[in-house]
Amino acid sequence: MGAIRTARERARAELTQEIKNAARRQLGEVGAQQLSLRAVARELGMASSALYRYFPNRDELLTALIIDAYEALGDAAEAADATPPPGDLRARWCTIHHAVRDWARAHPHEYALIYGSPVPGYAAPQTTIAPAGRVPLLLLRLAHRAHTEGALHPAFDGPPLPPTLAGQAAAVADLMDVPLPEPDLTRVMVAWIQLFGTISFELFGQLTGGADPADAFFHHTTDQMADLVGLPH
Amino acid sequence: MGAIRTARERARAELTQEIKNAARRQLGEVGAQQLSLRAVARELGMASSALYRYFPNRDELLTALIIDAYEALGDAAEAADATPPPGDLRARWCTIHHAVRDWARAHPHEYALIYGSPVPGYAAPQTTIAPAGRVPLLLLRLAHRAHTEGALHPAFDGPPLPPTLAGQAAAVADLMDVPLPEPDLTRVMVAWIQLFGTISFELFGQLTGGADPADAFFHHTTDQMADLVGLPH
DNA sequence: AAGAAAATGAGAGCGATGCTCTCTAGTTTG
DNA sequence: CAAACTAGAGAGCATCGCTCTCATTTTCTT
Structure with missing residues (x-):
């Protein structure tokens, strides 16, 4: 082949x-x-x-670039994840976060291609789904390992999950093959959104006049989200 | 005039x-x-x-639409904020969040215009900054009122602020005229990013296969962020 | 090995875009 | 009333995505 x-x-x-x-x-x-x-x-x-x-057309070329971008970002995150001692989950968490941000700042247009507004009338084809899941999968696995080690202690419980959300979380856990309790998984999703939300706001200029340059803020929220998720210190 | x-x-x-x-x-x-x-x-x-x-050109037309979109979103958020009893800060918080999401889903292209990837080579002109700050200002004022009432009790402290970040937070507090302690203000920023990050992920298809439809997840994180910020129940 | 089939590249062309320029008709101002 | 200014129309330029046709080259089949 x-x-x-x-x-x-x-x-x-x-x-x-x-x-x-x-x-x-x-x-x-x-x-x-x-x-x-x-x-x-x-x-x-x-x-x-x-x-x-x-x-066949311009959109297909862009789709190819989108997939490549997801893969490049996934590679960068995984490479960074391999740097700290495998047992130091919090260090790995932070390293991944910073690697994602670094990649985004080094390739802003590629980042915008995958995390900005999609081209109108353009639906992400099935082929983009798997590569898009690589970074969240890394984060989920970190949390899962902490959980199996009995070391996952969220900073606070938050409101209880409604059944709909618990069902969705369970489906994600199943799909990703990461058997994490629903509330924990939901917290990782929050952290995941915070990660990309912060980077998008930084790159797209929403932080201008506030936390710009965003280094300190990003560093801080990365840590805070590790606390929220409950990774050990 | x-x-x-x-x-x-x-x-x-x-x-x-x-x-x-x-x-x-x-x-x-x-x-x-x-x-x-x-x-x-x-x-x-x-x-x-x-x-x-x-x-004078296409970009200027788009800029005019961008400003209008920020104002429309700000109007929607403020109108929603006026619905609950003024003293029920948590209800106002949640109402604002849902109003922002509702507006975004009702006007996805306008939302993408202001919170998606900016037009390449296009720098947001000064005129967009004030209207863009209306929603975060609402959130900050809610937190500030809770703070002055002695009712702001964050779910957890999180890591201490480094000096750079504390300085930036103080600058924001000064600029926005919302004298909130730096750690509290930083938490509101996190919630603000979570709000728009979640909506962007929902609208731009990143939640597909996970928390989609996102109603339950959005409702849950809105509440969780109110806890994080420390609004009273 | 020879002929049929398939893939590749070039070129011309279509409809559409953003934007500029020029010219005319109308409005405002002194 | 005349001069200055403004709004709109039309033609035109360079560019774009994409299609179609035709010649050439490579591969597959017999």
């Missing part, structure tokens, strides 16, 4: 990559809105119509 | 409004990306070039 048989297939795979690379470069320069197939073709020295042999 | 002198000025003011209205209608139908000046001009029965007498 991995082996590429004919020369044509090899050339096709390479050109597909080169197109994505050129597109990603332009994405970083002018943003998704201005990304133009013709400009990509120009950069590669080919006719614009030839691009349509590789991507 | 409010009085419009000449017939020409009156006509200009009206046409400016009609252009914005038509643009807002199209925004709701096709989204910001596809919003076309020519289509707006067509709808109004005028030449596309005539639009440029009113808005």
Whole structure:
């Protein structure tokens, strides 16, 4: 399967990559809105119509970039997660958080592509769901390990879960294969939203005039969310 | 100043409004990306070039819509805030949260315009800052009133504030004219980010397969954040 | 090995966009 | 009333996404 048989297939795979690379470069320069197939073709020295042999339309190219971005972010988070001692769950939690933020600030347009407003009339295809779940999965597993070690002690209980929410949380636990009690899982979801909410606000300028630069605030909320979730010190 | 002198000025003011209205209608139908000046001009029965007498370019039109959207959201939040008994701070908190979510779901494209990824190469002009602060200001004032009544009791303290963050929080308190202790103000910021982070995730499809529909989750986190901030029951 | 089939790339072209320029008709101001 | 200003229309430019056709090259089948 991995082996590429004919020369044509090899050339096709390479050109597909080169197109994505050129597109990603332009994405970083002018943003998704201005990304133009013709400009990509120009950069590669080919006719614009030839691009349509590789991507049926502009949206499909963007979708490919979206998936790549999710994977790159997932890679960055997992690589960072491997740095601290595996048993130091809080250090791993914080390291992941900062890795996500660092990646977002290093690739703002790619971040905007996956966590900004989706292209209108564009529904995220099934293929994006799995890669999009990598970061929350990391966080869930950390909490789960703390839980199995009996070391998960949330800062406060909060209101009890209504049945609907408990059911959804159980479904997520099942889907992700992370058997965490519903209230704990819900708290991780809150922390997950806080993580990306903070980064989005920072990148999209909502923090301007408030907590900008946001380093201190981000560091603080990362810790606070670890407390909320209940990771040990 | 409010009085419009000449017939020409009156006509200009009206046409400016009609252009914005038509643009807002199209925004709701096709989204910001596809919003076309020519289509707006067509709808109004005028030449596309005539639009440029009113808005120097497409971005300026969008900026006008952005400001209107912030104001509409602020109006919705303030109107909702006036519903519960003024002394029931927790009810007001929850009502504001739900009003913001309801407005966002009723006007997803306008929400995406102000809380999605900003148009690339587009910096939010100064004129958007004040209207953008209306919702967080409401939340801050609620917390402040609870504080002056001695009724603000956060669910947990969390880590102590580093000096940088304390300074920024103090600056916000000063700017917003809400003299709230820095740790309390920081907690309100967390809740504010949680509010918009949750709505963005819901609207932009990140919750798909997890907490979707998000009613139960949203209700729960609203309450949880009220606990975190320390509003009385 | 030879011929059929499939994939690839180039070019022209369509309808549409944002925006500029020029010209005309009308309004306001001194 | 005349000069200055303003609003609108129309033509035009460069660009875009995308389609269609045609020639060339590669692969598959016999």
